[in-house]
Amino acid sequence: MTSVLPIILAAAAACAVTTSLAAMLMLAERYLVKYGTCRLDVNSSDRVIEVKGGKSVLESLKAEGIFVPSACGGRGTCAYCKLKITEGGGPVAPTELALLSEQELSENVRITCQVKVRNDMSLVVPEHLLSAGEYRGVVERITDLTHDIKNLRIRLVEPKSIKYQPGQYIQLEAPAYGSNPEAVFRAYSMSSMPDEDDCLELIIRLVPGGICTTWVFTMLAEGDEVRFNGPYGDFHLSETDREMIWIAGGSGMAPFWSMVRHMAAHDMARKTTYFFGAVRARDLFLVEELRKLDQHHEWFTFVPALSAPADEDNWDGETGRITDVVDRHVSDGSQAEVYLCGSPGMVDAAGRVVTAKGIPPERIFFDKFG
Amino acid sequence: MKRTPSEQRIIELLAPGALCRDGFLGDDHRELQEILDADRATVEALGLTHRDIAAALDDACRAAMAGLEAPVHLTSGNLVAEFHDAMGFIPSPWGEGKLFAKGEVVVTDPATGDRLVYTPLSVHLIGKHGFYQGRGSPYRLDPARVARLFGLGRRASNLDTTSGKET
Amino acid sequence: MTAMLAETAAQLSPSPGLWIVLISAALTDNILLTRFLGMCPFLSISKQLKSAFGMGLAVMIVTGCTCVLNYLLYVHLLLPLAPYGVPAESLKLILFIVVIAGFVQLLEMVIERISLKLYFSLGIFLPLITVNCAILGASLFMVNNVAGKGYDGWDVLVYGFGAGAGWFLAIMLMAGIRHRISGGKVPAGLQGVGITLIITGIMAMAFTIFQGMIRS
Numbered sequence: 001m002t003s004v005l006p007i008i009l010a011a012a013a014a015c016a017v018t019t020s021l022a023a024m025l026m027l028a029e030r031y032l033v034k035y036g037t038c039r040l041d042v043n044s045s046d047r048v049i050e051v052k053g054g055k056s057v058l059e060s061l062k063a064e065g066i067f068v069p070s071a072c073g074g075r076g077t078c079a080y081c082k083l084k085i086t087e088g089g090g091p092v093a094p095t096e097l098a099l100l101s102e103q104e105l106s107e108n109v110r111i112t113c114q115v116k117v118r119n120d121m122s123l124v125v126p127e128h129l130l131s132a133g134e135y136r137g138v139v140e141r142i143t144d145l146t147h148d149i150k151n152l153r154i155r156l157v158e159p160k161s162i163k164y165q166p167g168q169y170i171q172l173e174a175p176a177y178g179s180n181p182e183a184v185f186r187a188y189s190m191s192s193m194p195d196e197d198d199c200l201e202l203i204i205r206l207v208p209g210g211i212c213t214t215w216v217f218t219m220l221a222e223g224d225e226v227r228f229n230g231p232y233g234d235f236h237l238s239e240t241d242r243e244m245i246w247i248a249g250g251s252g253m254a255p256f257w258s259m260v261r262h263m264a265a266h267d268m269a270r271k272t273t274y275f276f277g278a279v280r281a282r283d284l285f286l287v288e289e290l291r292k293l294d295q296h297h298e299w300f301t302f303v304p305a306l307s308a309p310a311d312e313d314n315w316d317g318e319t320g321r322i323t324d325v326v327d328r329h330v331s332d333g334s335q336a337e338v339y340l341c342g343s344p345g346m347v348d349a350a351g352r353v354v355t356a357k358g359i360p361p362e363r364i365f366f367d368k369f370g
Numbered sequence: 371m372k373r374t375p376s377e378q379r380i381i382e383l384l385a386p387g388a389l390c391r392d393g394f395l396g397d398d399h400r401e402l403q404e405i406l407d408a409d410r411a412t413v414e415a416l417g418l419t420h421r422d423i424a425a426a427l428d429d430a431c432r433a434a435m436a437g438l439e440a441p442v443h444l445t446s447g448n449l450v451a452e453f454h455d456a457m458g459f460i461p462s463p464w465g466e467g468k469l470f471a472k473g474e475v476v477v478t479d480p481a482t483g484d485r486l487v488y489t490p491l492s493v494h495l496i497g498k499h500g501f502y503q504g505r506g507s508p509y510r511l512d513p514a515r516v517a518r519l520f521g522l523g524r525r526a527s528n529l530d531t532t533s534g535k536e537t
Numbered sequence: 538m539t540a541m542l543a544e545t546a547a548q549l550s551p552s553p554g555l556w557i558v559l560i561s562a563a564l565t566d567n568i569l570l571t572r573f574l575g576m577c578p579f580l581s582i583s584k585q586l587k588s589a590f591g592m593g594l595a596v597m598i599v600t601g602c603t604c605v606l607n608y609l610l611y612v613h614l615l616l617p618l619a620p621y622g623v624p625a626e627s628l629k630l631i632l633f634i635v636v637i638a639g640f641v642q643l644l645e646m647v648i649e650r651i652s653l654k655l656y657f658s659l660g661i662f663l664p665l666i667t668v669n670c671a672i673l674g675a676s677l678f679m680v681n682n683v684a685g686k687g688y689d690g691w692d693v694l695v696y697g698f699g700a701g702a703g704w705f706l707a708i709m710l711m712a713g714i715r716h717r718i719s720g721g722k723v724p725a726g727l728q729g730v731g732i733t734l735i736i737t738g739i740m741a742m743a744f745t746i747f748q749g750m751i752r753s
Binding site: 071072073075076077078079094095098099100176179180181182186187205207208209210211214249250251252277278279307308321322323342343344345346349 | 376379382383386387388389390391392393435436437438439440441453454455456457458459460461462463464465466467469471472473474508509
């Protein structure tokens, strides 16, 4: 009988200590970690959001339908999610310091995926992020345009229509799959016409090892549901009547395919020359359709060019790098506007060529997310 | 091994699905530090530095990008470089906030058939951090193979550069 | 020389016992260089001075506080139960670990709430030290000292912070040394952990000069 007492006492002592610690931790969790409801004041009270504190600003905004772009899934490495937090941001975290310049720090620019909402805050959110919405759609058709470019046609389900300007883009959600643990968002320009507002089309080129394009090319099928948000972007036709020079390569065709058909449908007869560069004939697409538009409308000229045509292509069009072709064709660009859409390398090279033609920087337009 | 929070973040970003589909470590089960040490040893045995190798790769990459996806003949050696464009930017897993153009460079030696495939980001990772990526990663560059293709450094006779074991 | 210092210190301070406790905890009986506890984070986090500082500070605060908490637990719960047959020696191990783990969690939450600046410099290391054996070791040595040398509450407080300070000192020294040798040529097989362990051994040998400083 007496030998049981030590065991009971020992067990009681152990339980007492563990229970009181657990209770203390639970209390701490309830009163210390909970930040309560915090007010996020967006654009000087233009919009006020009440959120539960404790999450990052990026996540809190996303929960309220404001999708701040991010390329690294909120891990504080891409600096896409920068926003100005004028009040309530607290001390700058070490992970933010690596990504912000002195200038940005002095302007209260913060990396929103690294800032936790602990109190009321005031933020500045660019207009185009605020007007974007969340959409659900169904894949109506997937067609191959070239060996590594697909056309994705999506019919909208909820909401049933989308309003956008030709040249804008959406962020498509690639869900978790295979070795990809989390959903990611990737930006694609819309190639469809805004008038057809119950569906949209995207031109997507396979990126080697790309998370989203691998999903689109190997797993997405007609009838699948997709989610995206938008529209975003400052890349659109300007309000002026100036002559336009368009330069694109690969999936950079998308915004221009939207723009030219929109212009044709609305009788916008602005002089436009569209330079599209590819390597060989198998990389070209929509050539016949664009040539037809060229023939039908005297304001539109289509100039496809191949930089290394194969013999069997029997190519009789322009040859050479697209930047050299532009160089040859454009004599005086001082009154023109230039629109660029393509990979960063192509955009840089084209930008240099047109600047040398006398086109001022404020008339050269391109999408920063390209 | 305990890691500082910043090292932990880097390891998370090197994993598949974080920044790119296949990640940067392939099927290599070694610790990051081991991979860095092993590759540094190879580079030192060649009498080179990470910067030397990154410089050669960078020159080839820039020349290829200037060709806008068409094949380009490099000035040094008889190499041909081709850049395959892709839209978008990828950040560095080391978290410096720098963004690099997506897309890949393919450098071939037509005479031997030797072929290297890498990206602008991998050039930065080699030059700045001495990271050549784990075995099995699609863009891993073995320093010895790079040196051999570009004709850099001294040939170390005790280095197994010709076995073709390394990917 | 060191004996003279100890004599002078003993004559000057009001409670000479506390000075001896501090010096023995931090130097002669350094928890890392004499007792070889807490090596894992020591080896991996001593690469950078900034992280070493944050980690060392975190260890010092946690060791100090948990030593006191564990002392109170030992003296006011376990010892009174000992006459009933409760084995204080075996039970203390489990209970100390639980107290340390719980305390670290609590401390992290408190720091995040009261000072973000402090949280960014040392709070992020707290989850890493939950199972740092130096902290458990300090608590267990504290029990030995209470039993053997008759430490009281104040002694335990100084002992706890002193032991943590010794660990802090060791990791800062190591970080400084590693920073100094970072440009040099280390043989391939010894790079990283190898050379660090060798340096630790040399530092431990250097710390043996403190032996004999305390006449016990």
